[in-house]
Amino acid sequence: MGRLKFVLQTCLVLSLIGTSVASAQTYTCSQHKKSMDEIQLAPQDTYSGASAGFDLAPSPSLVKNACTAERDFFFSASMPEGSYTVSVTLGGPAAAITTVRAEARRLMLRKVSTAAGGERIESFTVNVRRPAITPGGQEVKRKPRELHSLNWDGKLTLEFAGDHPSVRKISIAPANKSLPTVYLAGDSTVVDQDNEPWAAWGQMLPSFFGPGVSIANNAESGETIRSFVGERRFDKIFSTIHAGDFLLMQFGHNDQKPGSGNVSTQDYAALLRKYIAMAREKGATPVLVTSMNRRTYDAVGHITDTLAPYPQVVRDVASSENVGLIDLNTLSKTLYEAVGEAKSRSMFVYADANTYPNQAEALHDDTHFNSYGAYELARCVVLGMQQAQLPLVKLLREPNIRFDPAHPDEPGAVALPVTPFFDLEKPYER
Incomplete structure (x- = not known):
């Protein structure tokens, strides 16, 4: 299948509070390298805490500039606590019906249809949290079942599921403070x-x-x-x-x-x-x-x-x-x-x-x-x-x-x- 490639584009986004800045990241399934900022990952590469990648299940295949599979696949990226606006370009070489969930099975997009070779752009906002409570240094008293929950792990996880679930691009940016x-x-x-x-x-x-x-x-x-x-x-x-x-x-x-x-x-x-x-x-x-x-x-x-x-x-x-x-x-x-x-x-x-x-x-x-x-x-x-x-x-x-x-x-x-x-x-x- 060759190498699976993601294009990582970083831009500065001015915060509405003070002059602090945060980065937006765009990951694009691509057959060809397009810029020096491109990050190349093989389909078998998995998420490691330091970088984004496929997670929790077998990776999808790369077919005609789309990440596509016959069953669920997951993508994770390390993110600080906060809310993030996510834009996904759905679609692949075959007709698809893709459902997108985030974190611990939060439903974001339900059964989005795309024609063979087509695409559709959808956006949503995901909240990412950690157990720490600041200021004060205390933590939420979690139950044993929560210790390994995707809701508390400090990364943003997306699940793509359905009939030939397929995605071409994933963009993640800090949500507007307003x-x-x-x-x-x-x-x-x-x-x-x-x-x-x-x-x-x-x-x-x-x-x-x-x-x-x-x-x-x-x-x-x-x-x-x-x-x-x-x-x-x-x-x-x-x-x-x-x-x-x-x-x-x-x-x-x-x-x-x-x-x-x-x-x-x-x-x-x-x-x-x-x-x-x-x-x-x-x-x-x-x-x-x-x-x-x-x-x-x-x-x-x-x-x-x-x-x-x-x-x-x-x-x-x-x-x-x-x-x-x-x-x-x-x-x-x-x-x-x-x-x-x-x-x-x-x-x-x-x-x-x-x-x-x-x-x-x-x-x-x-x-x-x-x-x-x-x-x-x-x-x-x-x-x-x-x-x-x-x-x-x-x-x-x-x-x-x-x-x-x-x-x-x-x-x-x-x-x-x-x-x-x-x-x-x-x-x-x-």
């Missing part, structure tokens, strides 16, 4: 789930926005609003949040559980109010999200309420504090009842034995979603943003489209390529 960041604080129903078959709405949300928004999903499995404090996850958010940013908070699933981790409704409301006030002090916009329902139906097909009174506490705090509310609890009830009990398993992690590698027993989970369910929940969140008239809706890729949870997408219309990483263990819960 771009708003949307910080997500929540639990396993919000987090970037690293592995199949699990998924959550927070990792689907970036695909609905263009490059003018950075989604910083700081949610983690098993969290209550109080443990989010104790593990310094709020400290991490407030070390970087700025005026013009947004803070979306969704807790409740674990807070309500009996035992030492239980958060009383009084403490729950008090902590919500505390972080609403802190966000406002920073000039950021707080938004509350009620927890989506579990998959629990009564005899006539209606969803039963297993989360009371926590969603109502959120509604009451939103009203008294005059903050935006995304009532995902109500929207998910409409969604689940429209899908119906029999078909609703298609949204959750239900799988017969041997569906996935080394899966000896069937999976059945009425709380956690697969990619289809997570995508539909993300559509509900976007609808909630529109209903609340958040300024963010102007930055949606399709701001005039409104999802109707009473008429959800069919699973086949949403179906995403499966990432080659699996975990049969249920996400951590309290």
Whole structure:
């Protein structure tokens, strides 16, 4: 196949703060050397911490100035903490349908079609973070499952998946400092789930926005609003949040559980109010999200309420504090009842034995979603943003489209390529 070549073009980008500068990098799959700045990598070369390269899976082939493969391939580049605007030129010698994810399976571009020999340029913004909290020198208290997560490793990773996934060029530049960041604080129903078959709405949300928004999903499995404090996850958010940013908070699933981790409704409301006030002090916009329902139906097909009174506490705090509310609890009830009990398993992690590698027993989970369910929940969140008239809706890729949870997408219309990483263990819960 010859040598795989990437063109590295470096330019200076003036920061909006002071006179500091940062570099933009463009990597181009090319058969021929075009400049002295060109970096040559063989297809078998892998990412090493000092340079960009293919990572985590077999490298793609170089065919007619395109990196292309029959299955997923990954590209990583070492990057400091921050947000980066990424532009990809998709396309290759064969017709392709390419889905692009970033970091721990954050959906950036869903099923982009390119004709044989054609190309299409798309852009998005990716948030890169590290455990360190500055100033102060402390770190986020990560769970064991987070220690090797792509969300915390100090590099920007892109996954190209689908039918003949193909890319011609990847450009990465520090995002404009004026771009708003949307910080997500929540639990396993919000987090970037690293592995199949699990998924959550927070990792689907970036695909609905263009490059003018950075989604910083700081949610983690098993969290209550109080443990989010104790593990310094709020400290991490407030070390970087700025005026013009947004803070979306969704807790409740674990807070309500009996035992030492239980958060009383009084403490729950008090902590919500505390972080609403802190966000406002920073000039950021707080938004509350009620927890989506579990998959629990009564005899006539209606969803039963297993989360009371926590969603109502959120509604009451939103009203008294005059903050935006995304009532995902109500929207998910409409969604689940429209899908119906029999078909609703298609949204959750239900799988017969041997569906996935080394899966000896069937999976059945009425709380956690697969990619289809997570995508539909993300559509509900976007609808909630529109209903609340958040300024963010102007930055949606399709701001005039409104999802109707009473008429959800069919699973086949949403179906995403499966990432080659699996975990049969249920996400951590309290």
